[in-house]
Amino acid sequence: MHNENQSLIFELTKPGRVGYNLEPLDVPELDLADLLPAGYVREEAAELPEVSELDIMRHYTALSRRNHGVDSGFYPLGSCTMKYNPKINEAVARYSGFANVHPLQDESTVQGAMELLYDLQTSLQEITGMDEVTLQPAAGAHGEWTALMMIRAFHEANGEGHRNKVIVPDSAHGTNPASATVAGFETITIKSGEDGLVDLEDLRRVVGPDTAALMLTNPNTLGLFEENIIEMAKIIHEVGGKVYYDGANLNAVMSKARPGDMGFDCVHLNLHKTFTGPHGGGGPGSGPVGVKADLIPFLPKPVLVKKEDGTFHFDYNRPQSIGRVKPYYGNFGINVRAYTYIRTMGPDGLKAVTEYAVLNANYMMRRLEEFYDLPYNRHCKHEFVLSGRRQKKLGVRTLDIAKRLLDFGYHPPTVYFPLNVEEGIMIEPTETESKETLDAFCDVMIQIAKEAEENPTIVQEAPHTTVVSRLDEARAARTPVLRYTK
Amino acid sequence: MKHRYLPMTEQDKQEMLATIGVDSIDALFSDIPEEVRFQGLYNIKEAKSEAALMKELAALAAKNKDTAANVSFLGAGVYNHYKPVIVDHVISRSEFYTAYTPYQPEISQGELQAIFEFQTMIAELTGMDLANSSMYDGGTSLAEAGMLAAGHTRRKKILVSGAVHPEYKDVVTTYAYGQSIEIVTVPTKDGVTDIEALKGLVDDQTAAVMVQYPNFFGQIEDLQTIGEITHDAKGLFVVSANPLALGVLTPPGKLGADIAVGDAQVFGISENFGGPHCGYFAVTTKLMRKVPGRLIGETVDEQGRRGYVLTLQAREQHIRRDKATSNICSNQALLALAASVAMTALGKQGIQEVAKQNIVKTRYAKNAFEAAGFEVAYQGAHFNEIVVKTKKSVTEINKGLIEKGIIGGFDLGRVYSELENHALIAVTELRTKEEIDALVAEMGAYNA
Ligand SMILES: Cc1ncc(COP(=O)(O)O)c(C=O)c1O
Numbered sequence: 004m005h006n007e008n009q010s011l012i013f014e015l016t017k018p019g020r021v022g023y024n025l026e027p028l029d030v031p032e033l034d035l036a037d038l039l040p041a042g043y044v045r046e047e048a049a050e051l052p053e054v055s056e057l058d059i060m061r062h063y064t065a066l067s068r069r070n071h072g073v074d075s076g077f078y079p080l081g082s083c084t085m086k087y088n089p090k091i092n093e094a095v096a097r098y099s100g101f102a103n104v105h106p107l108q109d110e111s112t113v114q115g116a117m118e119l120l121y122d123l124q125t126s127l128q129e130i131t132g133m134d135e136v137t138l139q140p141a142a143g144a145h146g147e148w149t150a151l152m153m154i155r156a157f158h159e160a161n162g163e164g165h166r167n168k169v170i171v172p173d174s175a176h177g178t179n180p181a182s183a184t185v186a187g188f189e190t191i192t193i194k195s196g197e198d199g200l201v202d203l204e205d206l207r208r209v210v211g212p213d214t215a216a217l218m219l220t221n222p223n224t225l226g227l228f229e230e231n232i233i234e235m236a237k238i239i240h241e242v243g244g245k246v247y248y249d250g251a252n253l254n255a256v257m258s259k260a261r262p263g264d265m266g267f268d269c270v271h272l273n274l275h276k277t278f279t280g281p282h283g284g285g286g287p288g289s290g291p292v293g294v295k296a297d298l299i300p301f302l303p304k305p306v307l308v309k310k311e312d313g314t315f316h317f318d319y320n321r322p323q324s325i326g327r328v329k330p331y332y333g334n335f336g337i338n339v340r341a342y343t344y345i346r347t348m349g350p351d352g353l354k355a356v357t358e359y360a361v362l363n364a365n366y367m368m369r370r371l372e373e374f375y376d377l378p379y380n381r382h383c384k385h386e387f388v389l390s391g392r393r394q395k396k397l398g399v400r401t402l403d404i405a406k407r408l409l410d411f412g413y414h415p416p417t418v419y420f421p422l423n424v425e426e427g428i429m430i431e432p433t434e435t436e437s438k439e440t441l442d443a444f445c446d447v448m449i450q451i452a453k454e455a456e457e458n459p460t461i462v463q464e465a466p467h468t469t470v471v472s473r474l475d476e477a478r479a480a481r482t483p484v485l486r487y488t489k
Numbered sequence: 490m491k492h493r494y495l496p497m498t499e500q501d502k503q504e505m506l507a508t509i510g511v512d513s514i515d516a517l518f519s520d521i522p523e524e525v526r527f528q529g530l531y532n533i534k535e536a537k538s539e540a541a542l543m544k545e546l547a548a549l550a551a552k553n554k555d556t557a558a559n560v561s562f563l564g565a566g567v568y569n570h571y572k573p574v575i576v577d578h579v580i581s582r583s584e585f586y587t588a589y590t591p592y593q594p595e596i597s598q599g600e601l602q603a604i605f606e607f608q609t610m611i612a613e614l615t616g617m618d619l620a621n622s623s624m625y626d627g628g629t630s631l632a633e634a635g636m637l638a639a640g641h642t643r644r645k646k647i648l649v650s651g652a653v654h655p656e657y658k659d660v661v662t663t664y665a666y667g668q669s670i671e672i673v674t675v676p677t678k679d680g681v682t683d684i685e686a687l688k689g690l691v692d693d694q695t696a697a698v699m700v701q702y703p704n705f706f707g708q709i710e711d712l713q714t715i716g717e718i719t720h721d722a723k724g725l726f727v728v729s730a731n732p733l734a735l736g737v738l739t740p741p742g743k744l745g746a747d748i749a750v751g752d753a754q755v756f757g758i759s760e761n762f763g764g765p766h767c768g769y770f771a772v773t774t775k776l777m778r779k780v781p782g783r784l785i786g787e788t789v790d791e792q793g794r795r796g797y798v799l800t801l802q803a804r805e806q807h808i809r810r811d812k813a814t815s816n817i818c819s820n821q822a823l824l825a826l827a828a829s830v831a832m833t834a835l836g837k838q839g840i841q842e843v844a845k846q847n848i849v850k851t852r853y854a855k856n857a858f859e860a861a862g863f864e865v866a867y868q869g870a871h872f873n874e875i876v877v878k879t880k881k882s883v884t885e886i887n888k889g890l891i892e893k894g895i896i897g898g899f900d901l902g903r904v905y906s907e908l909e910n911h912a913l914i915a916v917t918e919l920r921t922k923e924e925i926d927a928l929v930a931e932m933g934a935y936n937a
Pocket residue numbers: 082083142143144145176178179220224249251252273288289290817818819
């Protein structure tokens with residue numbers, strides 16, 4: 004471990020160095036003062052770095068070595084589906100005919116790109132059991148909001164604009180209630196029961212003529228399949244509401260159960276999870292939305308259609324559409340990757356993906372249940388949630404366990420989520436990991452559980468091997484430093 | 490079935506099932522009610538091998554006319570700029586692109602620091618106090634600015650200049666509807682926001698005035714005056730700015746902007762048929778705690794070493810849920826990295842040189858069009874776009890141009906009925922004199 008601070012790129016600057024070359028100007032030189040209005044010529048240059056190309060490459064290589072990705076090691080981050088990101092996807096997305104096409108080119112010059120999107124749309128319809136899919140939303144949260152806006156438009160079109168309540172279980176991802184707010188709804192939170200599933204009685208209690216929708220994640224964020232799904236959909240439909248499926252966790256149910264067959268009216272998917280769009284250190288994503296027939300008129304503009312002559316067309320003539328949700332047509336580059344993945348796996352492959360994702364999660368759960376509390380003891384789907392409450396009594400918190408895992412080269416699981424589990428540890432192995440990897444990780448988890456009993460300090464003071472130790476987050480928030488200043 | 494992404498062997502599987510205490514994988518799905526169980530396999534295309542699939546998709550890609558093999562004069566919000574080769578090498582480092590959001594700072598210092606640098610560069614360029622870690626794109630970023638303004642001022646009306654990108658304006662309108670915010674379009678005059686009309690429209694219900702800089706027609710707006718009018722009415726001044734242009738233009742932060750947004754696609758990001766690009770969001774300090782999305786802050790570790798963390802998270806959905814300032818979770822981190830690398834490669838000098846070349850080459854094109862007998866619609870100061878009047882439909886002309894390997898300008902008649910037969914021509918630093926001359930000559934053939 005070294006004590007030097009890692010330099011910021013700005014600290015490497017040496018005036019006069021450059022990292023670029025341009026062709027010399029081949030048209031007559033002009034003076035900016037003659038071309039721009041007075042007061043609009045920038046007086047103080049923006050302080051961007053002044054470094055050579057090698058400086059840049061070394062800087063970012065050094066930074067990359069201070070970062071952990073799926074390619075660096077196991078990354079069992081629950082609710083994030085950190086599976087292997089196939090390299091063929093990266094190659095295909097960089098094909099010039101995909102990367103270097105402008106969204107506003109004439110449709111006749113981009114039929115290949117449109118065909119790919121159309122085929123992806125159609126595949127996702129089949130995978131979700133929905134009647135139509137839009138690929139425009141840029142990420143999961145954006146998809147949630149898009150679908151909720153459609154539900155809102157649907158109710159308004161039926162003269163039921165008064166429906167202003169969206170019901171969300173307490174175990175839901177934070178984006179669900181936040182998206183409801185952005186779409187102009189009020190959120191009602193319902194409790195999970197003893198068994199970790201939505202409490203039907205609580206649901207019945209809150210539904211009514213003001214119910215716009217129920218947002219449900221299935222399997223839920225505990226990794227449990229909501230067995231009463233048909234009953235829940237019925238309760239909502241009976242009062243005239245719509246049922247929304249947060250499909251971020253589709254990895255658990257592909258070829259096993261489709262949102263469309265479970266009574267859902269709409270669904271969003273995270274192509275950057277189940278369908279291997281790499282997470283990119285936080286983005287980009289792609290959050291397509293699938294809908295049943297009665298929501299189709301409200302799809303965002305434009306809708307990609309196939310014409311009778313076999314060509315593809317962006318249809319803007321959609322009078323009941325909620326409008327545009329994003330400039331152009333979505334995160335095309337991520338959609339290309341997801342499409343490549345689906346074509347790589349095929350029908351058998353996608354089924355195997357889910358089966359192994361679920362097998363792996365159950366295997367780890369059973370290997371660890373003796374050493375950590377397992378609040379919901381039944382078959383899980385793609386992920387499971389342990390509780391660190393036993394270790395907490397020994398003075399070792401879940402956060403400490405997460406930090407201790409860093410010493411062994413692992414990215415920790417998601418911790419303190421979902422909110423309805425005390426000291427939650429949410430583990431999602433994914434199907435691309437080998438048994439050896441799962442076993443090695445479980446061995447370390449077991450070792451940490453023993454350390455908590457025998458030598459808690461080593462856990463409490465972890466990590467011991469990382470380039471920085473625990474960081475002072477309170478200080479960061481109290482006196483925010485959000486940019487470099489000389 | 491064997492697959493290269495699925496490592497489990499039959500023996501692994503049997504051992505694991507034994508540990509779990511079930512005799513088949515199917516047993517693990519017994520909680521899915523029979524009536525909703527999907528039977529069989531999806532009706533999608535069969536799997537293809539790596540080589541066969543690459544061949545098929547290469548052929549599909551080749552059906553598109555791209556801006557590498559053709560000469561592009563198409564802009565309208567997405568530009569064909571110099572993309573330093575180093576950008577792709579950096580973002581291809583899988584420690585970056587296969588990582589999730591940096592929730593564990595000890596093993597995510599690389600990403601956190603890179604984005605802290607991005608925030609710094611955007612703040613520098615825009616002249617704002619701080620910037621966030623990225624938004625989906627320029628359009629949704631502008632919409633978020635509108636929601637921030639409405640929340641901050643507790644007002645429900647937003648004035649959007651008619652010279653804002655039409656697709657951005659559409660996105661703002663969709664978001665505004667969800668929030669019951671009224672959108673009013675400010676008319677344009679001579680290709681810029683009509684100042685007199687704006688004065689008549691602002692009132693004590695105006696949450697924000699939104700303009701674009703340079704605007705959709707390539708013209709430079711009078712930000713100073715528009716900002717003053719907005720602030721007199723106690724609204725927030727929102728500027729959607731092309732960050733490359735800010736290499737030579739006075740930044741919005743110096744001209745009264747409260748919020749500056751836009752898209753960093755101009756920095757090393759391919760057109761990608763419209764995405765992924767990279768929205769940015771920058772504000773003055775007084776709005777710091779209302780910013781949507783993630784913010785990276787500097788701090789120290791237990792040994793006093795400098796480090797970076799996600800900060801001010803009390804604004805965000807995972808903490809505040811329905812009270813969050815925005816619903817955004819995943820953003821465009823990898824593109825923010827790409828933009829940072831490109832901004833670094835250009836550096837302090839390069840960004841000025843590139844921005845200036847855009848203006849000077851566009852001026853050359855303007856003169857060339859006029860010399861060839863075309864009318865250029867707006868005569869104000871421009872960045873890298875001009876509006877050229879044509880005698881025939883722009884879409885028809887473009888169909889001819891593509892045969893000559895030229896991707897023509899945006900057909901403004903597609904959006905504005907009064908601008909039929911008007912092409913929005915973009916001239917970046919990559920366009921050579923010969924290419925510009927060829928465009929003018931080829932378009933001239935339709936101007937007889
Ligand atoms: C269950 C669930 N829903 C929604 C989201 C939000 O997706 P995104 O980050 O793409 O906006 C996530 C992401 O973590 C999730 O796990």
